[in-house]
Every structure is written in C-alpha cells, then in structure tokens.
Amino acid sequence: MSPSIKRRLATLLLLAAALPLSAFADxxxxxxxxxxxxxxxxxxxxxxxxxxxxxxxxxxxxxxxxxxxxxxxxxxxxxxxxxxxxxxxxxxxxxxxxxxxxxxxxxxxxxxxTYQALIVTRPDSGLNRIEDLKGRSFAFGDKGSTSGYLIPTHQLLKMGIKDPEKFFGKVVYTKHQAIETQVTRGELDAGADYDRNRNAMIEQGLIKAAESKVIWTSAPLxxxxxxxxxxxxxxxxxxxxxxxxxxxxxxxxxxxxxxxxxxxxxxxxxxxxxxxxxxxxxxxxxxxxxxx
Structure with a gap:
C-alpha cells in the first residue's frame, strides 16, 4: 500500500471515529x-x-x-x-x-x-353465571391478553377459584375470534372475550348475536x-x-x-x-x- 493511500485511510478512520454512533445507526x-x-x-x-x-x-x-x-x-x-x-x-x-x-x-x-372483558356462552347452554361453569370446557385467550386471560383469572381468584384447570373440566388457550366461533358452534361451553371483538364479529357476520350470550362483564378497562x-x-x-x-x-x-x-x-x-x-x-x- 502506497504512503498516500495509507494517509488517506488514516484520515478517513479519524473522521469516522469523530462521528457519533448515531451516524451509523439504522x-x-x-x-x-x-x-x-x-x-x-x-x-x-x-x-x-x-x-x-x-x-x-x-x-x-x-x-x-x-x-x-x-x-x-x-x-x-x-x-x-x-x-x-x-x-x-x-x-x-x-x-x-x-x-x-x-x-x-x-x-x-x-x-x-375504555372497553370491557366478557365471558360468553350459547343462549341454550343453560349457563347463566360463572359458578355454572364448574366442570365445563372453557377457553382463555393467550396469556398476554388482558380480557382473555388476566381479568377473568383475577375474577375467578376473587371468587375463591384459585385453579381454573381444576375448576373447569377442560381449558384451552386460543385467539379471541376462535373463542367466539367455537362457543357459538357449541364446541366449547364458554370463553373469555371482550366487547369490541364480540361486537365486531357480529357486525361482520362472523357470528350471530342470537348464538352468543354474555354471562359476565368486567368493570371498564x-x-x-x-x-x-x-x-x-x-x-x-x-x-x-x-x-x-x-x-x-x-x-x-x-x-x-x-x-x-x-x-x-x-x-x-x-x-x-x-x-x-x-x-x-x-x-x-x-x-x-x-x-x-
């Protein structure tokens, strides 16, 4: 490498060192x-x-x-x-x-x-309150969901139900739309959802209002x-x-x-x-x- 090229390279390195790291950041x-x-x-x-x-x-x-x-x-x-x-x-x-x-x-x-968490079932399920869900199949949302997991879990705890896996006959974790769909089809007895999702699915024709019943509603979230x-x-x-x-x-x-x-x-x-x-x-x- 010639002396002139070495000098130019050294100059470029000095200039680069003087620049803030943000100059290279995406x-x-x-x-x-x-x-x-x-x-x-x-x-x-x-x-x-x-x-x-x-x-x-x-x-x-x-x-x-x-x-x-x-x-x-x-x-x-x-x-x-x-x-x-x-x-x-x-x-x-x-x-x-x-x-x-x-x-x-x-x-x-x-x-x-604000919005509200819900627990839904079918109108013909014979289920009218959370206590009626003992031994039944139930769907939560994923464990990062407020209305699908945290708030209904908190409600169960306040009612003295410390272990949903033992209270319910079967527990699954899935997405909100799947919960509503499976409940209205009768594949699950009940599930946790939120008002915005339920209303949107009814509005879009994905589920029928007559096939979905709310049995619990949270305070505004x-x-x-x-x-x-x-x-x-x-x-x-x-x-x-x-x-x-x-x-x-x-x-x-x-x-x-x-x-x-x-x-x-x-x-x-x-x-x-x-x-x-x-x-x-x-x-x-x-x-x-x-x-x-």
Missing part, C-alpha cells in the same frame, strides 16, 4: 402490532396506513411488524425487537414491568378510551396502549412528536378513512398511570412480580 423505527385480524396479511394491510402516517409525521422510516400473540408482542418490545407497539393493556404492563417500556397514548374506540421501548422513551423530543402525531390522527382520519381500523377514532395522550388497574390485577393474581 434510522428505521420498528412498529409492532398485535394480530387483531384473522390473518397476518389482513392485519398488515389494516395497520400499514397508520405506519405510513407515522413515518410521514416523524420523518423516519417506520417498519410494520405483526406479532401473532400479545405475549410475544410484549416480549418484542421488552427485548428491543420493536421500538413502538400498539398492544393490549396487560401486554403493556408486562413490557413496562420487565423492561421499562412506557405508554405514550391510548386508542379511542368509538370515542371511548383502559384500551390498548401505544408504548415505546425504554431506549426510545429517553428521546423526549421524538416521544413528544409521536404523541402529537397520534393526537392528530383523529383529524387525519376524516380525510383518510383507511388510516385506522373500523371504530378506531383516534388516540388520546396517556402514560403509565392509566394502566394501574391492570397492574393491580397482575399483582393480585401473582402473574406480575412487585418491583424491588
């Missing part, structure tokens, strides 16, 4: 969403407009990632595989407790920031959170920009109806305190460990 923000739709392809199509909107508002590339379980999405936010996530309340609390993820906004559904990873939460300027973009999504929806899924009407700025009731339920059930 500028892409990874946006994770749960599997709200029946399949990944439809889910991606549903949430891609929101990812594109955020990319435009933030001036950064936003990569959409569908994660097929709430538990998996919480873990991906906690371990750094996603930077921003739209995830259920319990999933958020898990990600917050395990890795310091921070809620920055809450979805509005028909203008409301905070809607899904938009949360950022612990690392991203330290970038206060970017978080503020993200919150502003989310708050403006409701107005943008008027000119772009496909920006959000049906019934999603925007976002409201929020923080970790909104999810205290979910954290309390996690602690009460032993599914969440107290912070040291």
């Amino acid at each position: 500028d892409t923000l990874r946006f994770g969403v749960g599997l709200f739709q029946p399949d990944k392809e439809k889910n991606d199509a549903t949430y891609r407009p929101l990812a594109q909107y955020l990319a435009k508002q933030l001036g950064r590339k936003v990569e959409l990632r569908t994660v097929d379980s709430w538990e998996g999405l919480a873990k991906s936010l906690a371990n750094g595989e996603t930077d921003i996530a739209l995830l259920g309340p319990w999933g958020y609390v898990l990600a917050n407790g395990n890795a310091g993820a921070q809620a920055v906004a809450t979805i509005l559904y028909d203008g409301k920031p 905070p809607n899904d959170a938009v949360a950022v990873s612990a690392d991203l939460s330290r970038d206060k300027a970017l978080v503020a920009k993200l919150q502003a973009a989310l708050e403006q999504a409701g107005a943008a929806l008027k000119s772009d109806p496909k920006l959000l899924p049906a019934h999603y009407t925007g976002f409201v700025r929020s923080d970790d305190t909104l999810y205290k009731s979910i954290r309390d339920a996690g602690l009460a059930t032993g599914k969440l460990q107290p912070r040291p």
